Amino acid sequence: MTLAPPTERAERAGPTPGRSRRRPDHGAWFLVLPALIPILVLSVGPLLYGIALAFTDAQSGRTRSTQWIGTLNFRDLLQDTLFWESFRIGLVWAVGVTIPQFVLALGLALLLNERLRLRWLARALAIIPWAMPEVVVGIIWRLVYHPDAGVLNETLRDLGLGDGRDWLTGLATALPAVIVVGIWAGMPQTTVVLLAGLQNTPRELHEAAAMDGAGAWRRFRTVTWPALRPIALAVSALNLIWNFNAFALVYVLTAGGPGGRTRLPMLFAYEEAFRYGQFGYAAAMGCVMVALVAVLLALYLVGRLREGGDR
């Protein structure tokens, strides 16, 4: 961003006679309000209401009116082992998806940045999961993992590696199995962002390094990676948060099973709110999740500011 922030006045310094320069710009407000009002009413408002709900005993389908109960929900949450278990699963899932996905997406982005044949095909395929409904991604992988008619077990049988197993319902295999799906589903966005970063690295730098006889690895380390780092950090931070808040994919694949082994925090909160009607308690969970996300974002921003020194 090399734009000097234009002042209100410089913006309007057109030689338009007859316009007073002292008047504040009402035109801008007129343009902004149509979007701002719904945002305030339907996004910021509910958010504050949701935080307030966390301090009440709001439930669905009850005739008695809702009471303020202070921090009781949060105290209950602290002792709710099921919730902390889901929190832990959420973290394992978020990290387990984000890191391998980043590595794979970086590899793919580097390949797509080369002049290879079939690149167009890889690009097209790499985008497909992005365009699909998450529900469909979940359904596809149910078909892949299906114990009898699934392609995975079929392949294992063909290779003589035993009969395979029921991946999504096995206690040990369920979480790794959904993590693989998470990696597959989010590859496109990560790849596209990283590819954008790569294509923004000045080619001259690469050519210069090549002239200097730097090998591929050294070129990557000294030219590519430094240029890519800010974007890599940003996309990883966002992916961590997104994945922590994931819902649809896992809901379709396992619905949180077997035995809660894949019950991500969002699934837990959803059940609490819309299956058991515990609105207040679920809102408190939402608050705890928001707090975690805020911490992650803050860490990321601090990192950005530190990096800011050399940009």
Add this chain to the structure above:
Amino acid sequence: MTRDPVTHAVGEGPVTGGRGRPGKRRPVRRRGGARLRRAGQYAALLAYLVFLAFPFVWLISTAFKPPRELGGLHPGWLPDDPTLANFRQAFDEQPLLRAGLNSFVAAFCAALVAVVLATPMAYVMARRRTVLARAATGWVVVSQAFPFVLVIIPLFLVLRELRLVNSVPGLILVYVVWALPFALWMLVGYVRAVPPELEEAAAVDGAGRARTLVSVVAPLLAPGIVATGLFAFISAWNEFFFALVLLKTPERQTLPVVLTHFIGAEGAADLGPLAAAAFLATLPSLVIFALIQKRITGGMMAGAVKS
């Protein structure tokens, strides 16, 4: 990046910055190593292609398989005996047409309203750096990172008061707000691509503010606005969580929610119809995405690089 390394570029070419250590310059020559590397790259690309494509191939193949090829062990990669029976059965089992219509209405209205609301605001955000524009940008980023459950509970309560739960209009309302951040994000990028000089020129010619916006800025923005609208459409067409929470009865539900009805209790599913319906539900998204993919990746790049 390394197109055929130029064999005659020994010691020629521009003298690069002062980083080259003197005397260390090796001439770049085509060696066996380069060929080997290329082969390695193709092998890696092939592995990626398989990983990315096989689930999708499997979906299509399952959708066209007759029941006896799905029941037993040893399913093949491709149907031996392709059939449309699964599609027929899918329409018989679930109200797919109705669901498709609901999805379309919700996605279309939400996209239209979101774009109409977002375009003027995006213009202001791109052209000025006021406090408001900065706050809006911050909100765009933060809202992407939000656990929806905290917002959906109060929204659910509010919509219940308004008698809008279990109705497509209620869902549209939620979708508009949910689509706004990304729409703003994309549109800001498109507005920035319109040179301010054009507007200044129009002002010099005596066009008022409104006239400038309508006759100079709007036409240039049109492709971007369409792309943003289509993207919002896909997002809403694909969305699951809000639809699951807000829509209770089958005749009001959208496609993604109805798709999950094919998966019975304990995950027992009739695989053929499930795959057929899932395949159909994906087609519109894929077609639209193919049309606008270049623009989206462009928009994301602008965002990713600038943010």
